[in-house]
Amino acid sequence: MSSVAPLHSPRYDTARLQACGDDVFISANVEIRRPQLVRVGSHVAIDSGLYLTTAATIGDYTHLGPYLTVIGGAQSTLLVEDFVTIAAGSRLICGSDRFGGEGLTSVTVPEAFRDAVELGTIRCARFAGIGTNAVVLPNVTIGEGSVIGACALVTADTEPWTIYVGVPARPVKARPRAKMQEYARRLGYLIE
Incomplete structure (x- = not known):
């Protein structure tokens, strides 16, 4: 029998989302700019x-830690x-200006005057984990079972069942999978 008291924190209105499953807690203190695009x-x-x-799209048995930033627009x-699991303070940059000097940078600048923009997808495959304050750049897949250490910078896809650390992130150790899969x-x- 668990002695942990249930949370009674204010909750986000999940009816605003495109879809929402069962047993979901979303803090009222979140900003989801386009809830109609979130499952x-x-x-x-x-x-x-x-x-x-x-x-x-957020899968089952998933935890998004506090003060997580996911940017890139619609x-x-x-x-x-x-x-x-994605830990506290991580930054997932799904889209960004390239800052190459081809134009002005800012979403407020008319498109005709903007620098090149990279838009894409960040995918976190099953059993993956991202440590606190990690940064993931656009068009990266965090491989199945792959773990990103705290404060790492991920600029390329990661191999499945591998632990990555550093800036830029580099593989340091294999991660066992049998127990998690079972x-x-x-x-x-x-x-x-």
């Missing part, structure tokens, strides 16, 4: 301070698969 699975917790400007996407099977998920 949330079941057994999800999204803590205070999330700032989300992109389309997003033409960019965040895909978070099942059993993923637990997911026991929860009713098909795992290859």
